Amino acid sequence: MTEKKYLETHEWYSLSDNEITIGISDYAQGELGDIVFVTLPEVGDEFSKGDSMVEVEATKTVAEAYAPMDCVITEINTMLDSEPEIINNDPCGQGWMVKAEVKNLDDSGMLYQEYESFIT
Amino acid sequence: MDQPNLSPLHELHLTNSAKFIEFAGWNMPFSYSGTIKEHNYVRNDVGYFDVSHMGRLKIDNDSIDSLSSLICSDIKNLKHGKALYSIFTNENGCALDDVIFWKFPNYILLICNAINTEKIITHLTNTNIKFEDITKQTALVAVQGPNAIEKLGSILSIPESFSCLENDIYTYARTGYTGEDGLEIMVNIKNLENLLNLLSNIQPCGLGSRDTLRLEASLPLYGFELSEDITPVEAGLKWTITNDENYLGSKKITEQLKNSDHKVLKKFIIDSRNIARTGTKVTSKALSGIVTSGNYSPILKKSIGFVLLESMPDTDLLEFEIRGNLVEGKIIKKRFLK
Numbered sequence: 001m002t003e004k005k006y007l008e009t010h011e012w013y014s015l016s017d018n019e020i021t022i023g024i025s026d027y028a029q030g031e032l033g034d035i036v037f038v039t040l041p042e043v044g045d046e047f048s049k050g051d052s053m054v055e056v057e058a059t060k061t062v063a064e065a066y067a068p069m070d071c072v073i074t075e076i077n078t079m080l081d082s083e084p085e086i087i088n089n090d091p092c093g094q095g096w097m098v099k100a101e102v103k104n105l106d107d108s109g110m111l112y113q114e115y116e117s118f119i120t
Numbered sequence: 121m122d123q124p125n126l127s128p129l130h131e132l133h134l135t136n137s138a139k140f141i142e143f144a145g146w147n148m149p150f151s152y153s154g155t156i157k158e159h160n161y162v163r164n165d166v167g168y169f170d171v172s173h174m175g176r177l178k179i180d181n182d183s184i185d186s187l188s189s190l191i192c193s194d195i196k197n198l199k200h201g202k203a204l205y206s207i208f209t210n211e212n213g214c215a216l217d218d219v220i221f222w223k224f225p226n227y228i229l230l231i232c233n234a235i236n237t238e239k240i241i242t243h244l245t246n247t248n249i250k251f252e253d254i255t256k257q258t259a260l261v262a263v264q265g266p267n268a269i270e271k272l273g274s275i276l277s278i279p280e281s282f283s284c285l286e287n288d289i290y291t292y293a294r295t296g297y298t299g300e301d302g303l304e305i306m307v308n309i310k311n312l313e314n315l316l317n318l319l320s321n322i323q324p325c326g327l328g329s330r331d332t333l334r335l336e337a338s339l340p341l342y343g344f345e346l347s348e349d350i351t352p353v354e355a356g357l358k359w360t361i362t363n364d365e366n367y368l369g370s371k372k373i374t375e376q377l378k379n380s381d382h383k384v385l386k387k388f389i390i391d392s393r394n395i396a397r398t399g400t401k402v403t404s405k406a407l408s409g410i411v412t413s414g415n416y417s418p419i420l421k422k423s424i425g426f427v428l429l430e431s432m433p434d435t436d437l438l439e440f441e442i443r444g445n446l447v448e449g450k451i452i453k454k455r456f457l458k
Contacts, residue, residue, distance in 0.1 A: 033328065034156040036416040037393035037423075057395045057423075059155045059332060059416055062443075088154070 004092065005068075005109030008118065012092060013068045013109060015102070023096040024056070024065055024087065027119045033060035035087045038080040040098060045073045049106055054097050056087070068109060071100035127172040128259040128309045132316060136324050143327060144234035146173035151326040158329035159336075159418045162298050166265035167325035175237030176258055176306065179228040180250035187228070187249055191219075192352055192373060194362040200225045203282045203293045207352045207360055208243065213372030215346040215355070216243060220304075222284035222293050229284075229291065229306075231260070233342045257308055259315055263322060264302035264333075269294075272303055275318055289314050297330065299337025299457060335424065336417045338387060338455040344398060344412045345385055345426050351376055354383040354428070384432050385412065387456060390423040390449040394442050401441040404433040404451075411440070417456060423449075424456055 001016040010028035013020050029035065037057040047053050047067035054065040076098050079086060087095035110118060124147040127133070133140070138149035149170060151158060161167040179187060188196050193206035202223055208216040217236040222229040230251070232240045237255065244251055263271070269278055276292065279285045281301075284293035292305040307315045331341070340346050346355050351369075353361070353376040361373060376382050390396060400411040407429050414425030427438065436451040 033151070034154055034416075036156075037395070039393050057393065057416070059328060062395065062397070085156075 002107075003111065005107065005111060006115035006118075007066070007068055007109050009066050011065050011068055015107065018102050019074065019099055020068065020071055020102050021096050021099050022053070022065065022068060024063075024091055025115070025119075026091050028063070029088050029091045029095075031060075032056060032058035032063055034058055035084045038084045038087070038097070040076040040080065041073050043073050043076060046103075047071055047073075047100070049104070056084075065097060067100075069102060069106035070104035071102050073098055073100050075099040125173070125256075127170050128312055129170045129172060129261070129315075132319075133170065133324070138324070138326060141327060144173060144237075146234060148173050149324065149326040151328045152324050155326070155328035155332060156418045158323065158325035159332050161323040162265045162300055162325060162329065162333055163419060164266070165323070166263065166267040166271050166302070167323045167329075168319050169262045169264070169325050169327070169330050170259070171262050171304070171330075172255075172259045173234040174255075174260060175230075175232040175234060175240060175253070176255045176260060177230040177232070177240065177244065178252045178254050179230055179244070181227060183249040183251070184228070186247050187244075188363060188365065189367050190243065190247060191367060192361045192363050192370070194364065195221060195223070195228070198223050201279070201283050201285065203284050203295050205295075205360060207346070207357065208240065209352070209367065209369035209373065210348060211369050211372075213351045213353075213369035213376065214348050215342065215350055215352065216240070216348065218340065218342050218346050220293075220295055222291070224284065224286060231304075235343060258306050259309060259312060260304065260306045261315065261319065262296050262298070262302060262304045263319075264296045264298040264300045266300060268300065268302035271322065272318070276303070276305075278303075297337075297339060298333040299339070300333075331413075332415055332418065335413055335415055335426075336419060336456050338457075340385075340426070341413060345428075350383065350385075350428070353377060355385045380432050383428055383430055385426055385428050386433070386451045387453075388425055388427050388438055388449045388451055389420070389456075390440065390447060392423075392447055394440070394447045395423045396425055396427075396440045396442060396447070396449065402427045402429070403439045403441075404429060404437065405435055407431060407433050409438075419457060427451075
């Protein structure tokens, strides 16, 4: 699995062969407040880079997570259905949202150091 | 821009690693350990809120007739030692503010919403009401939860519900804004040390959970369920209308009480995973409406809120327009929590 990279829209992704794992950053979960509902896509759904994939409802506001590159969903984190707070507690680990097969590799995300200076 | 006001308890909030929010010109704690955790402290045990941003005006008893001419509730027959929730109305019968009064033998304490303090001060001044603004000389906290009374009972004599007491240090009432039992307690800032000791074993809670708690307790918030365009009748607060004399806007309110041709505020629940937030468009058959407040209920684990409809609906079914999708919900008649 490659080092996590971050997008300006606060998703993280990591690549392993042709598979991508996607979640939202610790900064993003902190800004959202307590996450109460997560609406995930279905396995087989296709997304183009920049498409909205996941909807996150939190006590403060609602947010969407966008596809970092063209991909097809292969697995969703079903634990988020009953325990959406996992994203607050462990956004970059157990709080991952979807896994997908990469259709068009675009590894242009920021490394953490660059993302950190982007958010501060 | 002006620097925001800081609560007398600001240092305590810093020590407790509060996340702050600027609200009505005050920098106040939004959360500490997380909104839902704090919500549950109050529902299951006890928590305190710093509400020092709320306006506190000490009204001279001699001004009670003038005060009574501005509010929809009967304050003249209220006994000393009692608290009263009421609404300042304008000439159209709409809400200038919703407030709490604590009636003591020598004065009446008025607690108003922070966003309306200046407006209420001007309103009282224009009506020649004698009062002293003690907001910045005092701190105000709300200690709320099923264990609040037990926790405070060793320090304070506990009044009956909706009653108030004072001693050399504390001025307080058995009132609140969470649907739980508890006290709201005011001290002069020279007695801040006493208040800090009183709060020392109680979980701090921020304005985030204060909002989810009041919504779940079916309580209105000024600027959302009440405004200068909404009357107490429309907001479902008929029970506050107990002033039989003439008061500002009483004609309009009396008219509204006699007919049903007016806006209505209703509570709703949504079963799907969507929160209908403030401003969301709603329809109920041909009627349209707008969500005034909406959030997640940590106790019901459902999306809840208030909707203001243009008139009384003849069905409980609602359709919310949430980010381009139509989402179903339903009106509920009872309170969200039993």
